[in-house]
């Protein structure tokens with residue numbers, strides 16, 4: 144290996160005591176490929192297994208914690224003990240290749256489609272539709288306090304199932320506009336009870352979910368268990384999460400005893416829209432704010448070994464690769480063997496079976512021009 148890449152290959156011990164062999168994480172990516180009953184499919188197991196050799200940790204695509212939070216056709220569930228055998232196969236496939244296995248858990252909130260949830264009942268923090276202005280998004284129903292408490296327990300139950308299935312941890316999906324994000328956002332959360340109003344109150348739900356999950360870990364995990372949290376910095380809506388709100392969120396999360404914070408961006412070097420007078424990237428600002436208190440994972444459009452090196456040199460603890468690990472599952476091995484010049488950074492149109500990509504994911508990719516870098 145070229146010694147300049149050593150910073151990517153330093154082991155790291157997380158707060159739970161779990162050690163990751165290196166600083167490279169597979170980013171969570173839904174594959175839309177579960178069986179019709181939303182259990183984990185063979186195709187998915189093969190896809191994850193192909194990508195779990197070399198990276199320190201794999202975060203799975205998001206698993207819904209309760210039926211009202213199902214956001215994708217073919218996005219597997221974790222809301223019943225019947226899902227445990229499939230989840231166990233997934234965790235084992237990842238761990239057999241040497242990576243730590245982390246299950247991402249979520250509730251889709253207002254981003255769910257009516258046909259996927261019981262009685263078409265779309266729920267959120269408040270009755271504010273998702274894609275404002277387009278007229279296409281259904282108006283969700285504001286959750287009652289009792290329902291909110293039930294969803295908090297659902298996150299705990301999914302965590303228990305992740306433990307029983309042999310995962311090394313869970314990642315709470317507080318990013319990308321799903322329910323946890325909806326509660327933190329002043330755009331989607333217009334509540335006036337304990338769950339909304341001030342920034343502090345908009346944090347009530349995310350914090351209650353963290354506390355519940357940590358309680359379940361303390362009760363059920365017989366060995367160290369990772370709890371990570373993913374969030375999106377800022378959002379475009381007005382009123383919406385600003386960079387100043389994001390830094391306030393980070394201050395709170397940094398003191399919750401989490402194993403890591405995972406900052407969801409499409410571009411690692413993206414800069415703040417508003418809320419701060421600062422020209423640095425969002426990730427650099429978040430890393431500075433957090434300091435040594437909790438490891439930060441940065442992600443977004445990292446393709447080459449030099450992209451990854453430049454990113455880790457900002458001081459973030461780990462970097463995640465999403466699309467690039469679909470394009471080249473041998474990314475880590477190639478860097479380790481000094482073959483970084485052989486890394487593929489564009490998807491070849493005839494490579495689905497060679498790259499072990501499930502059918503539904505492949506269809507999504509080829510039907511969405513511009514999403515993945517493609518070879519001509």
Ligand SMILES: Cc1cc2nc3c(=O)[nH]c(=O)nc-3n(C[C@H](O)[C@H](O)[C@H](O)COP(=O)(O)O)c2cc1C
Nearest residue numbers: 170171172173204205408409443444445464465466
């Ligand atoms: C096919 C696909 C599915 C994704 N599914 C999820 C998901 O389930 N949960 C999540 O937090 N992010 C999801 N993302 C976002 C990625 O984790 C990542 O943040 C984003 O793709 C930017 O990283 P990249 O440029 O390395 O791909 C998905 C991205 C892709 C490409």
